[in-house]
Amino acid sequence: MQPLHQIFYLRDSLVVARDLLGKTLVRQVGDKHYAFKIVETEAYRGEFDKASHAYGGKLTNRTRPMFQAGGITYIYLIYGMYYCLNIVTNNESIPHAVLIRALQPLDDEAIRYAALNRPIKSKKVQDLTNGPGKLCKALVIDKTLNEVDVTEKGSLWIAESITEENNMKDFEIIEDKRINIPYAMEYQDVLWRFYINHNQFVSVLKK
DNA sequence: ATTCGGATTCTCT
């Protein structure tokens, strides 16, 4: 299993958000690997996207990672208590990013790791990683993993899909509005959220 | 089944 090359990320976040579906996110701690399938994403496009933290090219300490070349993480704290994981895309100085909204554990090891770090009452496995805040908690992703290079093996990286089905893109992609961006004016209704149809780990289904 | 509010703290003005 090899990391996706940086070329993959040097494109518009709208394209990368779709292409990341079915790919494998690897959380590496010590000599252990925990593998998860990416099943739901959202594209944020800084220049003119009012939902983006980098709207209008706004460069601050927080948004700085988005202005780097694609292939690194952008992680921020939201509502004072949850982290969100984004993958920066496009070229340097174009602040595009893809929010990872839901993951599916690919084996029992991954499930155990998630359950250990995010104890919940629910018996449903889906509830461990079916949301952007949930998956960060379950995979122990916080600000210390900000600006991590996901194109090389390390604490967090992304690989090609591990199953033939996903490599063939043999699944239907649903397009829908992004979640919880009421302040984004005309951009709150664009269909920039993508998820794998019928996947049990998706956080919010289209109405 | 759907709606509502509280938790909690970083970030920017």
Added chain:
DNA sequence: GAGAATCCGAATA
């Protein structure tokens, strides 16, 4: 000082 790319439990219907 305001507000946030969320989650969960409680209340309502």
